[in-house]
Amino acid sequence: LDTKTPPYSTSDRTSFASVSARDRWPVIITGAIDDVHRATSSASDPETRDEGKRIVEGLAKLKYELQHNRQMTPLPDDGQPDIASYNKELEQLGSPNWFDVPWLYSECYLYRRMNTLFSLSRKWKNYDVFARQKMTTFKSSRPAVTELAGRYKDLVTQLESGDGAAAGSTDEEREAADRILFTEMCEICLWGNATDLSLLTSLTYEDIQKLQGSKARKEAEKNIVSNDFPTAFEVLKSAQKQSNSKERRVDIILDNAGFELFVDLILAGFLLSANLADTIVLHPKSIPWFVSDVLPKDFGGLLNALADPKRFYETQSEDEKHKDVTPEPLSDQEAEELSFLFERWSEYHAEGKLVIRPNLFWTEGGSYWRLPKTAPDLYEDLKESELVIFKGDLNYRKLTGDAMWDPTTPFADAIGPLGPKSGIRILALRTCKADVVVGLSPGEDERLRAMEGGGGDSGAQASNVPLAEYKQLGKSGLRVSVPILGAMSFGDKRWQDWVIEEDEAMPILKAAYDRGLNTWDTANVYSNGVSEEIIGKPIQKYDIPRHKLLILTKCCGTVREGNSSEVMALQDIDKTVGYVNQRGLSRQGIFTAVEASLARLQTSYIDLLQIHRYDKTVPVEETMKALHDLVESGKVRYIGASSMWATQFATMQFTAEKHGWTKFISMQNYYNLLYREEEREMNRFCNETGVGLIPEWYSANLVNVGHSQWGPLSAGQLARPTAQSGKTTRSVGKSVSDTDSAIIDRVQELAEKKGWKMSHVALAWLNKRISSPIIGFSSVARIDEALAIRDKELTLEEEKYLEELYKDKPVMGHS
Template identity: 65%
Template sequence: MLTPYSTGDKNSFAWQTARVRWPVILTQAIDDVYRTVSATKDEAKQEEGKKIVEKLANLKYEVQHDRPLAPIEDDGFPDFAVYNEELKKMGSAGWLNGSWLFLECYLYRRISTFFSQSKQWKDYDIFNRQKINTFRSSRPAVLELAARYKELVKDLRADKEATHDEEAERLLFSEMCEVCLWGNATDLSLLTTLTYEDIQKLQGSEARKSAEKNILINDLPAAFDALKKAKAEGKAERRVDIILDNAGFELYVDLVLAGYLLTAGLATHVVLHPKSIPWFVSDVLPSDFAETLSLLANPKPFYETPSDDEQLQGITPAPLAAVDEANLAFLFQEWSKFHAEGQLIIRPNRYWTRPTPFWNLPEEAKDLYEDLKASELIVFKGDLNYRKLTGDCDWDPTTPFPEAIKGMGPGSGLNILSLRTCKADVVVGLPPGKDEELKATEGGGGDSGARQWGWNGKWAVMSFSGGK
């Protein structure tokens, strides 16, 4: 029988998440709201903010002392009932001995009620400061990638009428997906150049090999074939969907991938799916997309204004070079044009913040399911989406990915590509013996039974299921 990973399992990453990470996240949330309360002159907002701080502190106490799980209050969003139904099924399970996936989703849903039930704080994102600071700290990578992307787009447009070498095209697709996979862990030495002429050299570079050895499963060829097949069939509309993960640099590289797919003609439309509420600290909200574009449109104040930490240390950021400003302006023009013309679409849905596995999507969200069936490829970004695809269960690691995603797999009408750096216990699709081999590496878990190699984001999988 399949068992979901539990916060009561000492060999699971869930154990330390519940006892260490959640209290830290709540402490940071309390600090964030307190800072905003201190900075506002609006007395009504101050008073409400203080009450939210109190609620967050009480929630932290509940987690640390394993208090009973309170029902989600009705805040006007129907998914509160979904959570409360699941709570009933859990019986006496508490914070420190229950389904990790459910409890983590429940934690963020509880936090969201504190804001949605307020008057002055309804649209407040407690994680926005962290997102912005992380994106600012990614400045070298952002600028490097902007220059490479601009060159790539020019090359693609210059060669538009030419018949491409399919192998070079395939390698370029792989490069773009790998940049997207690693997000802010991207080794930018991989992006020495992205022209067709140099793609073969790039493929053979040491940096490329170094990153590739950490990709345990690479199903990108099958995903590329699905897009090429749709193009060969002459479909007028060929859509790719990206179920987003983190804001900041990761959203930026997701936009790089989206822009590339549209420019290269591998897709005619890209639909981005953000979350509807602040979620798992850094997940993308619709407002993050708008903020990212506005930062690209006017990057000098963003990159040249010292952060709070830099001010304390007396550090002044270096001025932004004119060429970097021009490259970022190019990205803004490209992506805002795609967005204005309806080729780059933002489509939030409350379903993405439900606590249940995606196995249930065809039954639980019929309209969303029917909409997704119109897509040629659905790219699920990140660790949480992978956990939801596989139910966050203790699968045999050799179980094929299409089998582990159940109702989202073969026969579902969905082609799914999961790009995931491993930051949790669940993993499927590995060759026999690979899990044991990785456990035997330093810090991999050894004889403890814990899959510690899967906790640190060093290893990655790119798993495909052809469901059309």
């Protein structure tokens, strides 16, 4: 029934299949565990609580088997007809292990097995473990939703009234305009955003027609590597012209709920209003599937949200309650436009023009090549449709058998029995994430893979931006980006008013990843945990493969629970009820901190866990054994340390060495042109023992250590002339000594002489002496400025010129 072309497998370590199995799936299961645990805790019914606990145990067992590459076991029979076919295929595959199995089958098996835990219960049978996440995502898309709603209302009003844009237009002008509008709507569904929607209002049909072939249209289409929108439009237009009593139907095989379902309904509504179809059939999944796929009740949930938009958008979410944030009220116009959508789509649904039609076939374990034999009734039904639109990456994988096709293979060939001879007219809308791709012209695949990001899971990225280089972290096998992105500057302004909050941080993190800056450093105490939350979100938001990022965090300080923005001082812990063991470097403190960090980061492991200072109150042996056990458990891959006396660091290293435990591979200390006290002992010890130096961005605003500030650029002092000192938010009130001013002047002098930025001079001096500096960024421009240091070097004379004015300073920041 399937293609003979080999499928992608989780055993291929170079593929997104392997990344999914090892990195993505454990995180997804952890999220499900957290959701059920939360729901169980709030349940009052004893049977519900008992069953909830058993479901959590079942999910935990599944996660353990996956992470430890155990043999996949037959699905328990929950009474549904697909269980037999799942288990038969598992047997035919030879009862494989998780990391050596066809990707498509194993991922479907994962979600089907999760569902059996619920379907075999009494109280949880219809529970959607992903529902909370889907509605949260839709609510967070409010700006795009309200903009689209307004555009859509204006557009369909014009289309249906015959006034405004359509008035006085010829048939040819109207058809040309419809072609453009159809393409725009399909692109909204493809990209899932509201880009270029301004053309949907105020333009006449003649104006819109002129957009064909324009610069704006070419810009919108440049990232579409295979584009059959014109052909799809001709199919619908031809059916419209030949219209008789026959139903003109368009089917949409849905993908994600939330905002993506919203834009799918925008497309459906447009097709009906423009008379390009008279019936739209939506095909959701029957069970919770691939986290965000649409279920029938998601359609009802979305309509309910639009029915009372003020209540939906102005009611605090759990996250907003936690952060004590009050949502902005909707304007009357926004509420009216959203209510218009509810009324229009509800009317279409009631009239039978908008139909919801689930089918168990969509959640079976195989490819859509099996459709004619496995679901012949569905196969025959789809032949009655003028156009069948398959949404998303998974549907594309199933259409093509998730096989390792030559990228130049025609799409019609790759979908096998669903090709032209089937009688089903298929349009697949998919942005490239998984490995499989077909329908490319010769040389196109090579061109895309040569671009930064290489296409596929991270998407093709622009190639005209500066790229990071990589260096070995000491003598370890770990390679880190130069520089490392410092995330102290991301968080909650209630913590420090100079931090950048989530909305601004996301594009900076995306730009960093696109430029190869893949090593991100944070700490549990930064913004009381909010920094870690922000660092973890781009993985899901931008579909970044977890193994392509290095996440560094720290433990020692206590993170206050609840929505307080305070970080608790160690000396205050013993006075605070409930926090006595949630601090420091005891075994209890470390394990508690790591579990909390993993939850905030939404990851199953930390690449480099660093102790955030030395803890005199705990035996060194207890600390080092706890850290070693975390590495052994797989929750931590490497360990490092932060500022302390060299004797303290040496004691910890030698203790680990004596017992055969994991040793530190990094030291995150204070070191730059204006603070060189670490050269006396710490830097020398690290260099001689193979420990990598990663000086941190650090602000003395947070602890009582005087007016000085440290970091690779001394909190920006080395990146701007002395005349500008004290003019930034973080430097207000901070004095600069005469000696430091003289050194900064020399940095400026060399920068002007060499045509560099001042930051390049300071970093060129530093990078020669360390593995990589940790730098906080407030904009994409600052990232590009830091990356431009690549290949810049100072002469020995220039280095001496910068160093010779330095005067000894008191050692600070050590515990």
